[in-house]
Amino acid sequence: MNRLELDKASILAVIVSLLADELKALRHLSSHQTGSERWSASTLIGEMQETSPLDQDEIAIGADSLELLSLATCVAMxxxxYESGLEDYLLRFKTLGEWADLVATARRRGTENVTFATSGSTGTPKQCLQQWDALVTETSFFAEYFGSSSNLPTQRIIALSPCHHIYGFIFSILLPLQLQLPAVIRAPKALAMIHQRKLRAGDLMIGFPFIWRQLSRQGTSFPAGTKAITSTGPCDPTIIRELQNQGIDCMVEVYGSSETAGIGVRSNPDSPFQLLPRWQRGNNATTLAECETGTEYELDDELKWLGQTHFLPEGRRDECVQVGGINVFPSRITERLQSLPEVAAAAVRLMSALEGERLKAFIVPVEGYVDHEALEAFLHAWCIRNLMAVERPKAFTFGLTLPHNLMGKQSDWPIKAGISAEALLMEMIE
Structure with a gap:
């Protein structure tokens, strides 16, 4: 087994990504407001003491005691x-670099496995433990896929996905280590490089459907020899073809989850996914089994099998939708909106393809509440305070009753105009 190991720079990149994501939730910030693009090994995590002023080049996150505990818990988990017994030292050390050194020490003591949290508005994220050897084996497969077996081996990784989620971790942390590539270019520098047309042949872009749709809409051109990977949710085949017309040589789709890591791969949107070597078909359309152990995993999607090694996803079994590659449950947002005293009834759903890629809400105000403009302003402000960016409806429609079709079932409704997502792009890629 290849004993691939994380270096300090990779550990630091993951810590920065983890903490930025946690601070967004704790402080109700957007991505650019965390200032994480300026963090480094010398960045102080806690609050500055008046007796120890910052040097000009130093930065402090300024976490208070409660925030510090939450940030340390994220890194420890x-x-x-916890397996090394070193977790208490996180609260003693002061800088991101010291935290990275502590993680490296714990890993040298045998603490190798990694735990990913599922994304989305599920209340308490599910913790998914991944065995290190399984992650390395999958990385080796993709290193061959994008490395020596390619007509043009990968030269650089351009990462538009956060590296603390399993997809970003495999492809923007482990893969460059396996291929011995130079430092990964991450958002927002990665996005700026694309817009400034500084990509070159051999670049491999790591993204997800939301970002690919935006780059397709913008007509971004790509040099010959660039490749891309998409995951976290279905990518419209039309978008893939448009991006190929814009210069991308190959768009690879990876199907998987935080619970399973990668499951299948394809490089043609008209073809089925092929199982990765780790997996075999389960006993029914909703299960998958590990080849070595026979352990079965229940999937969130129903799969249509085309033989023993090829399949097509046929949609989720729950009410989840994806916004910017993150799982969101409209029914839970609906419940929260309906709990407001100003709201008699609510419905939340994903916008249509022509309207945008965000959520929209239909609101029935309580009787006597006729100032819809004031109510809309209140709802937007409430959503900013109480919901993650991907959970917030970006268009509100008001009426006396929720929309229903002739059969009496709740139906879709039009909004005045499509919502442009370009201004919110950085919220999705950090």
Whole structure:
């Protein structure tokens, strides 16, 4: 087994991504407001003491005691530091670099496995432990896929996906280590490089459907020899073909989840996915089994099998939708909106393809509440305070009753105009 190991730079990149994501939730910030693009090994995590002023080049996150505990817990859980008995040192050390060194020490003591949290508005994220050897084996498969077996081996990784989620971790942390590539270019620098047309042949872009749709709409051109990977949700085949017309040589789709890591791969949207070597078909259309152990996993999607090694996803079995590659449950947002005293009834759903890629809401105000403009302003402000960016409806429609079709079932409704997502792009890629 290849004993691929994380270096300090990779550990630091994951810590920065983890903490930025946690601070967004704790402080109700957007991505650019965390300032994480300026963090480095010398960045102080806690609040500055008046007796120890910052040097000009130093930065402090300024976490208070409660935030510090939450940030330390995120790092300890992700890297399973509890197994080493070193977790208490996170609260003693002051900088991101010291935290990275502590993680490296824990890993040298045998704490290798990694725990990923599922995305989405599920209340408490589900913790998914991944065995290190399984992650390395999958990385080796993709290293061959994008490395020596390619007509043009990968030269650089351009990462538009956060590296603390399993997809970003495999392809923007482990894959460049396996291929011995130079430092990964991450958002927002990665996005700026694409817009400034500084990509070159051999670049491999790591993204997800939301970002690919935006780059397709913008007509972004790509140099010959660039490749891309998409995951976290279905990518419209039309978008893939448009991006190929714009210069991308190959768009690879990876199907998987935080619970299973990668399951299948394809490089043609008209073809089925092929199982990765780790997996075999389960006993029914909703299960998958590990080849070595026979352990079965229940999937969120129903699969249509075309033989023993090829399949097509046929949609989720729950009410989840994806916004910017993150799982969101409209019914839970509906419940929260309906709990407001100003709202008699609500419905939340994903916008249509012509309207945008965000959520929209239909609101029935309580009797006597006729100032819809004021109510809309209140709802937008409430959503900013109480919901993650991907959970917030971006268009509100008001009426006396929720929309229903002739059969009496709740139906879709039009909004005044499509919502442009370009201004919100950075919220999706950090």
């Amino acid at each position: 992700f890297f399973n530091i």
